[in-house]
Amino acid sequence: MRGPTLKISQQIDVEKYRGEGETFDQKIDRLSRHLCDSQNHYAQLDDIFGSMRFLPAGRVQSACGSPREVTAFNCFASDRIEDSVDSIMEKVAEACETMRRGGGIGMNFSHIRPGGDWIKSLDSKASGPVSFMGIWDATCKTISSAGQRRGAMMGILNIDHPDIEEFITAKQNSTNLTGFNISIGVTDKFMECLKSGEPFPLEFEGKTYRTVDPNLLWDKVMQSTFDWAEPGVVFIDRWNTWNNLHYCEEIEVCNPCSEQPLGPNSACLLGSFCLPKYITDDGKSFDFDLLEHDIPHIVRAMDNVNDRTIYPLDSQKQEALNKRRMGLGVTGLANAAEMLGMPYASKKFMVFMEDILTRVRDQCYLQSSLLAKEKGSFPLYDKHEYLKGKFIQTLSPSVIKSIEKNGIRNSHVLSIAPCGTISLMCDNVSSSIEPVFAHYYDRTIIAESGEDTFRVEDYAFSRGVKGRMADEISVDDHVKVLALAQMYVDSAVSKTCNVGPEVSFEEFKNIYQMAYNLGCKGISTFRASGKRFGVLNKIEEPTKESQDSLEDANCTLDPVSGLKSCDL
Numbered sequence: 001m002r003g004p005t006l007k008i009s010q011q012i013d014v015e016k017y018r019g020e021g022e023t024f025d026q027k028i029d030r031l032s033r034h035l036c037d038s039q040n041h042y043a044q045l046d047d048i049f050g051s052m053r054f055l056p057a058g059r060v061q062s063a064c065g066s067p068r069e070v071t072a073f074n075c076f077a078s079d080r081i082e083d084s085v086d087s088i089m090e091k092v093a094e095a096c097e098t099m100r101r102g103g104g105i106g107m108n109f110s111h112i113r114p115g116g117d118w119i120k121s122l123d124s125k126a127s128g129p130v131s132f133m134g135i136w137d138a139t140c141k142t143i144s145s146a147g148q149r150r151g152a153m154m155g156i157l158n159i160d161h162p163d164i165e166e167f168i169t170a171k172q173n174s175t176n177l178t179g180f181n182i183s184i185g186v187t188d189k190f191m192e193c194l195k196s197g198e199p200f201p202l203e204f205e206g207k208t209y210r211t212v213d214p215n216l217l218w219d220k221v222m223q224s225t226f227d228w229a230e231p232g233v234v235f236i237d238r239w240n241t242w243n244n245l246h247y248c249e250e251i252e253v254c255n256p257c258s259e260q261p262l263g264p265n266s267a268c269l270l271g272s273f274c275l276p277k278y279i280t281d282d283g284k285s286f287d288f289d290l291l292e293h294d295i296p297h298i299v300r301a302m303d304n305v306n307d308r309t310i311y312p313l314d315s316q317k318q319e320a321l322n323k324r325r326m327g328l329g330v331t332g333l334a335n336a337a338e339m340l341g342m343p344y345a346s347k348k349f350m351v352f353m354e355d356i357l358t359r360v361r362d363q364c365y366l367q368s369s370l371l372a373k374e375k376g377s378f379p380l381y382d383k384h385e386y387l388k389g390k391f392i393q394t395l396s397p398s399v400i401k402s403i404e405k406n407g408i409r410n411s412h413v414l415s416i417a418p419c420g421t422i423s424l425m426c427d428n429v430s431s432s433i434e435p436v437f438a439h440y441y442d443r444t445i446i447a448e449s450g451e452d453t454f455r456v457e458d459y460a461f462s463r464g465v466k467g468r469m470a471d472e473i474s475v476d477d478h479v480k481v482l483a484l485a486q487m488y489v490d491s492a493v494s495k496t497c498n499v500g501p502e503v504s505f506e507e508f509k510n511i512y513q514m515a516y517n518l519g520c521k522g523i524s525t526f527r528a529s530g531k532r533f534g535v536l537n538k539i540e541e542p543t544k545e546s547q548d549s550l551e552d553a554n555c556t557l558d559p560v561s562g563l564k565s566c567d568l
Helices: 007-017 024-035 039-050 058-063 085-100 129-146 164-168 188-196 214-228 236-241 288-305 314-323 333-339 347-375 383-387 397-406 420-425 475-487 505-517 544-552
Strands: 054-056 075-077 104-108 153-158 180-186 200-204 207-212 232-235 267-274 326-331 440-447 450-457 496-499 522-527 555-557 564-566
Touching: 007 024, 007 058, 007 420, 007 450, 024 039, 024 058, 024 288, 039 054, 039 288, 054 288, 054 420, 058 267, 058 420, 085 104, 085 129, 129 153, 129 164, 129 180, 153 164, 164 180, 164 214, 188 200, 188 214, 188 236, 207 214, 214 232, 214 505, 214 522, 232 236, 232 505, 267 288, 267 314, 288 326, 288 347, 326 347, 333 347, 347 397, 347 475, 383 397, 475 496, 475 505, 475 522, 496 505, 505 522
Parallel strands: 075 104, 104 153, 153 180, 180 232, 267 326, 496 522
Antiparallel strands: 054 267, 075 267, 200 207, 232 522, 440 450, 555 564
């Protein structure tokens, strides 16, 4: 039998990814035909998709080959929001259209003047970026009420903006800006001031409004995150320093789950290799040869998504085709390693993880380069500048030589997304590079015929393997896994670092410093003992409200972390 076997997994596949009356095999046929380049390529994709060794993101599964006019892309970035009502309303309309077509979108509000600033032409005071975010928030909620999926947005304000303190506390409740995930764009300059104690300037358009004690400002950020799990922290200068397109774009935003830093109007598609499916039939080893066999077919197919989907906006289409970004990653890492006897975050686990990610990185880049030989490099490819990229220099020498000779089809190739919904669809494999949240929990499905409660088991647990759970792993180990993954990913990594109740506030602050020191591009944490709780607890049945939130939303609270997670 192909396809999911768990009842909940089958339900998710039917409701989210299949067309009306479509079987699993018919969905696989639709995807394979839409994305293939030849009959042999179709046969390969039918096998890879059908066995669920690779899971295209939910947007790809539901949109490709479908008569529905929705996009196969998950991740979009707003164009720069200028300090004018015309620009603000234009960008709100563009975000509305993006979400209406099924995409999540990120925006940076740092170019809107601070609240209280005098507007000479109107003889009045500016309301500031946090106030204007309410327009996007209301639009997102309207999109939610008008369709089957909620909108998904990321809102960023840079740490040097004069309104940063208002932004930090904007979501310290359960009602404000609920359509947003929010993060602070932390600069290298701020981290240097934090280390030295030098006063940090809050500025707008070259004017310093005031200077602040960086340690006091950082404490305010940390206290909010400690209690409310938001705002997240992204190291915005690092995005640009390590950007493959450092020579032709400036990155200020990311997608709602932070795994895709993006230039203005940019877009990215997602998909993940499901690692437990590569364990050999005898359960004793990982089939690296099969993984390397699959990668060329997947790179070719996912590159085709760029040309074979609709885009909400013409500007997004132009950016996508000029750069051809992809975000290929992995899911089920914890399950795969622990089924092979390597406990999460152990030394053997880290070696296994590094081996997997090295092969995925090099083979995906190699295949993109070989595809460029056949179809041409992405239009903005500049051989001299591209090869100077810091991440490109980490590739294996043979891969770099291939890029020198053939060019490369896709500007970016890799990303590690949360993978929450597609992992649950794949018989509840562990999500992304996260540890197992619970070995099992009880789930209530509410349908017209009534309620049906059943037990959902972790993929490895159902096969006799009791892996380490998220709350059994030290926060330092969480960060080390995040940092190792980031070394092998050209975009970014979405991972939540769980923090136990025994961790003090001072220790909590050190987590963020550790993440910065280890080269992470961002970090999210969650304390189950904080003021914002996850919607699923071990063995607790969700309420109808939380059930609706989990199943009908595009961007919802993640049961693994308690943070908002997007349907990928």
